[in-house]
Amino acid sequence: MSLVLVLTLAGQRVALRADEMESVVEIEAVAPVPGAAPHVAGLAALRSRVLTVIDARASLGLGPAEAVRDAVVAIVDGHPYALLVDAVEDVVEGGDVRPLAASAGPGWSRVARGCVEAEGDLMLLLDLPALVAGPQAEAA
Amino acid sequence: MDDLLTEFIAETREMLGALGGAIVAWEGAPGDRARLDEIFRFVHTVKGNSGFFDLPRITALSHAAEDALAAVRSGARQADHNLVSAVLAAIDRLGELVQAIETGDSVASADDEALIEALSRAEPAPPPELEAASSVVAAPRVAARSIRLPVDLLDRMMSGVSDLVLARNALARRLRDGGADAEVAACFERVSGSIADLRDAITRTRMQRIDNLFAALPRMVRDIGTETGKKVALEVDGGDVELDREMIEMIRDPLTHIVRNAIDHGIEGADERRRAGKPDQGRLHVCARQTGNQILIEVADDGRGLDGGRLVEKALAAGLLDEARAARLTPQQRNALIFEPGLSTAREVTNLSGRGVGMDVVRANVERIGGVVEVDSREGEGVTFTLRVPLTLTIIPALTVRACGQAFAIPRSAIEEIVRVNGGAVRIEPLGRAAVATVRDRRMPLVDFPGLIGLPAATDADGRMLVVLKPAGGGLYALAVDAVQDHEELVVKPAAPAVMAAGLYAGTTLADDGQPVLLLDPPGIAARAGISLARKETVVEDATAPERTATPFLLFRTVGGAKRMVEAGAAQRIEDLRADAVRATAGRLRVAIGDAILPLEGCAEAPPEERFRALRLTDGAGEIAYAVREVIDMVAFAGEAIPAPAPGEVRGVALVAGEQVEILDLHWLFGRHAAPAAGDRRPICLLAADDPFAATILRPLVETAGYEVRFEGDGADVAIVSEDAAPPPAARILRLTSAAGVASEGSIDRYDRAALLAALAEARKRA
Numbered sequence: 050m051s052l053v054l055v056l057t058l059a060g061q062r063v064a065l066r067a068d069e070m071e072s073v074v075e076i077e078a079v080a081p082v083p084g085a086a087p088h089v090a091g092l093a094a095l096r097s098r099v100l101t102v103i104d105a106r107a108s109l110g111l112g113p114a115e116a117v118r119d120a121v122v123a124i125v126d127g128h129p130y131a132l133l134v135d136a137v138e139d140v141v142e143g144g145d146v147r148p149l150a151a152s153a154g155p156g157w158s159r160v161a162r163g164c165v166e167a168e169g170d171l172m173l174l175l176d177l178p179a180l181v182a183g184p185q186a187e188a189a
Numbered sequence: 190m191d192d193l194l195t196e197f198i199a200e201t202r203e204m205l206g207a208l209g210g211a212i213v214a215w216e217g218a219p220g221d222r223a224r225l226d227e228i229f230r231f232v233h234t235v236k237g238n239s240g241f242f243d244l245p246r247i248t249a250l251s252h253a254a255e256d257a258l259a260a261v262r263s264g265a266r267q268a269d270h271n272l273v274s275a276v277l278a279a280i281d282r283l284g285e286l287v288q289a290i291e292t293g294d295s296v297a298s299a300d301d302e303a304l305i306e307a308l309s310r311a312e313p314a315p316p317p318e319l320e321a322a323s324s325v326v327a328a329p330r331v332a333a334r335s336i337r338l339p340v341d342l343l344d345r346m347m348s349g350v351s352d353l354v355l356a357r358n359a360l361a362r363r364l365r366d367g368g369a370d371a372e373v374a375a376c377f378e379r380v381s382g383s384i385a386d387l388r389d390a391i392t393r394t395r396m397q398r399i400d401n402l403f404a405a406l407p408r409m410v411r412d413i414g415t416e417t418g419k420k421v422a423l424e425v426d427g428g429d430v431e432l433d434r435e436m437i438e439m440i441r442d443p444l445t446h447i448v449r450n451a452i453d454h455g456i457e458g459a460d461e462r463r464r465a466g467k468p469d470q471g472r473l474h475v476c477a478r479q480t481g482n483q484i485l486i487e488v489a490d491d492g493r494g495l496d497g498g499r500l501v502e503k504a505l506a507a508g509l510l511d512e513a514r515a516a517r518l519t520p521q522q523r524n525a526l527i528f529e530p531g532l533s534t535a536r537e538v539t540n541l542s543g544r545g546v547g548m549d550v551v552r553a554n555v556e557r558i559g560g561v562v563e564v565d566s567r568e569g570e571g572v573t574f575t576l577r578v579p580l581t582l583t584i585i586p587a588l589t590v591r592a593c594g595q596a597f598a599i600p601r602s603a604i605e606e607i608v609r610v611n612g613g614a615v616r617i618e619p620l621g622r623a624a625v626a627t628v629r630d631r632r633m634p635l636v637d638f639p640g641l642i643g644l645p646a647a648t649d650a651d652g653r654m655l656v657v658l659k660p661a662g663g664g665l666y667a668l669a670v671d672a673v674q675d676h677e678e679l680v681v682k683p684a685a686p687a688v689m690a691a692g693l694y695a696g697t698t699l700a701d702d703g704q705p706v707l708l709l710d711p712p713g714i715a716a717r718a719g720i721s722l723a724r725k726e727t728v729v730e731d732a733t734a735p736e737r738t739a740t741p742f743l744l745f746r747t748v749g750g751a752k753r754m755v756e757a758g759a760a761q762r763i764e765d766l767r768a769d770a771v772r773a774t775a776g777r778l779r780v781a782i783g784d785a786i787l788p789l790e791g792c793a794e795a796p797p798e799e800r801f802r803a804l805r806l807t808d809g810a811g812e813i814a815y816a817v818r819e820v821i822d823m824v825a826f827a828g829e830a831i832p833a834p835a836p837g838e839v840r841g842v843a844l845v846a847g848e849q850v851e852i853l854d855l856h857w858l859f860g861r862h863a864a865p866a867a868g869d870r871r872p873i874c875l876l877a878a879d880d881p882f883a884a885t886i887l888r889p890l891v892e893t894a895g896y897e898v899r900f901e902g903d904g905a906d907v908a909i910v911s912e913d914a915a916p917p918p919a920a921r922i923l924r925l926t927s928a929a930g931v932a933s934e935g936s937i938d939r940y941d942r943a944a945l946l947a948a949l950a951e952a953r954k955r956a
Binding site for chain 1: 693694698
């Protein structure tokens with residue numbers, strides 16, 4: 050049993066481990082990073098820190114997110130990231146992590162750690178480092 | 190992990206770091222009781238401490254080492270080479286074990302026994318003299334003047350103060366816009382001032398003495414010496430120089446590599462040294478010093494020197510050069526080939542170096558942190574590698590530019606000059622899909638930044654700016670951007686891997702307005718634009734058009750308010766001085782700086798303020814302090830100066846960034862203070878008046894050599910002319926080649942400084 054953050058991504062309810070998250074913010078302005086991979090939406094300032102903004106939808110290989118402002122802030126390997134998602138719901142108690150019975154489909158299976166039951170629903174538990182690394186990381 | 194254990198690890202590691210030098214010194218002088226005691230105390234302390242934590246392996250090892258050392262202390266054993274090596278191995282293992290506790294790794298326990306065995310393998314010592322052994326060894330306890338802090342706390346302080354700076358900037362904008370009353374403004378000034386002080390102080394907390402880096406050298410030199418069978422004496426200077434702790438980590442590997450190379454390849458074996466008339470023991474001199482906002486680290490050996498010919502052969506074989514170009518290389522350029530990938534000169538591959546991954550990696554690593562590495566070699570006398578690195582990685586002076594409607598920062602250390610495309614000094618020619626820019630006489634590849642990142646430029650081609658970049662040690666190129674914004678001091682943070690993967694950026698930062706800004710990586714951009722080969726092209730171009738080489742100047746405002754500049758090479762440092770240290774003595778103003786009394790120039794009387802700043806200038810022998818109101822900037826100046834009509838403090842006027850700036854006449858200044866020897870007539874040297882090389886480059890050299898320079902007239906003691914010119918009336922004629930690297934019979938290579946100075950000295954003797 051652990052806490053999970055429930056959010057909507059590409060129309061689905063998914064979960065992230067809450068202890069990996071720092072905060073939930075609304076991203077105001079994103080400065081693009083020309084030449085970077087498509088899932089890198091750009092940079093944003095949060096107090097004195099520079100966050101690397103990751104478009105979670107693009108990281109799934111589903112094309113860029115539109116008009117998304119909600120983001121989850123987390124530190125991966127010492128670098129602060131903001132993960133753009135459709136909407137953030139809440140932090141809830143999640144059940145045990147279970148392996149996936151079937152493939153979650155292209156894009157999703159790369160970032161899925163397993164599935165977890167929260168608020169009576171079964172949803173994918175996503176792997177934050179995999180989301181941040183983006184689709185190219187696996188090919189390389 | 191509990192606090193006590195953390196403390197134990199930190200303390201042990203600290204003692205280990207301090208001990209490396211002691212062990213080597215002890216081996217050199219086994220009779221040195223103080224060193225022996227120091228090492229003994231260490232193992233004794235570790236043994237004692239480890240007992241508290243149930244660390245049986247550490248206890249066993251330190252116990253064995255303690256026994257062996259105790260035997261030496263009592264005279265029962267000799268400190269021979271085997272014993273020292275065994276103690277070293279045991280101490281190394283202790284270090285590994287301590288490290289393993291921290292990281293949670295495991296270290297194979299199998300060879301602990303072997304180490305303990307090696308320690309106890311005693312050769313019977315000569316009959317011990319009976320002597321009362323000192324019984325109690327206690328480490329001297331001194332009241333702590335320093336405390337240990339976790340590094341991430343310092344980082345948090347730094348980021349807190351960065352926050353504060355940003356908030357201050359935002360507030361400053363509000364106040365400006367809102368027209369705040371004087372009281373609020375004064376109050377804000379005070380806050381602003383203390384924030385600046387705070388930021389300085391916190392930056393200082395991140396500084397470490399370079400000793401931290403040098404402490405490992407004695408041990409390393411000993412180990413490599415043992416491995417290669419060479420004897421090497423190490424001298425270390427300047428350990429008190431401070432730089433950012435991150436920077437220390439960044440230069441650790443390059444420095445290690447250079448030292449390894451010097452011992453492995455530079456210093457000869459004892460036989461070869463004897464044949465060359467050198468002492469058996471090689472000498473390695475490592476020194477650090479601060480010049481301006483750079484740290485300079487020199488590693489000099491007294492070995493055989495680089496084999497320039499062999500480097501050229503290898504470069505030819507590797508296809509890095511063609512014959513024609515190889516023939517034109519100056520000796521310096523040949524030596525610099527050592528930094529090319531795949532060119533290791535080692536004839537045999539040893540397990541230390543010589544695998545062809547070497548100096549090119551060193552250069553790449555040093556350049557990545559905004560530094561430069563240079564090599565100087567004298568055949569048969571040794572090689573000197575010089576590393577120049579910035580003081581800190583975290584705060585760098587940068588230029589912000591706009592491209593594609595976005596701001597980017599460029600490290601100022603890489604910028605040569607900034608020119609407007611339609612300014613007249615620039616010509617741009619398309620070459621297929623690439624383009625070449627000619628800025629005055631220098632031709633260089635042009636990188637269209639918006640095009641490179643695949644975005645449309647916001648400005649039409651004519652209104653754009655070219656930033657001429659010289660990535661450390663690399664070739665020149667011009668980067669076209671939409672506009673140049675501002676000079677700023679930026680707090681740079683490493684960028685996330687996903688951003689670095691683009692290969693164009695060196696980090697991220699926040700501009701004064703709080704917006705994130707990407708710091709461009711000049712070498713990365715060059716590589717991405719496919720102009721990495723430019724390095725070799727410009728090496729040759731440099732040689733054919735060297736008159737344009739930019740000299741770094743220090744730009745400052747005098748006490749009187751005038752803008753002046755001086756060759757940065759002459760300015761050793763900037764001193765903060767008290768006005769009451771200035772006295773008019775023996776007819777001159779003089780100022781006391783530390784233990785020295787220097788002549789004070791730049792003002793007619795002691796400055797009115799309580800404190801003032803002065804440049805400390807040197808001509809290599811003497812020093813002068815030059816009072817200034819403020820130091821403005823470093824500029825690279827390549828243009829020509831309009832000479833002053835009469836000799837004096839100012840030798841001419843130059844145009845820098847559109848403003849007239851006076852250039853100090855160092856020669857005149859030092860001339861005022863050098864005591865003229867009685868009846869000493871300076872010999873006269875005649876130079877060609879119409880040759881810019883003679884007038885701007887040769888002249889200072891000739892004057893330094895003790896000559897008075899004239900451009901016409903009879904009665905000169907010596908004349909320097911190019912090899913094809915008609916001989917002017919002079920007692921002696923020196924001929925120079927018209928281009929570097931093509932010395933012919935009877936003439937001196939125009940950049941062979943040593944030969945030129947030697948010829949001048951020779952002529953002076955006869956004059």
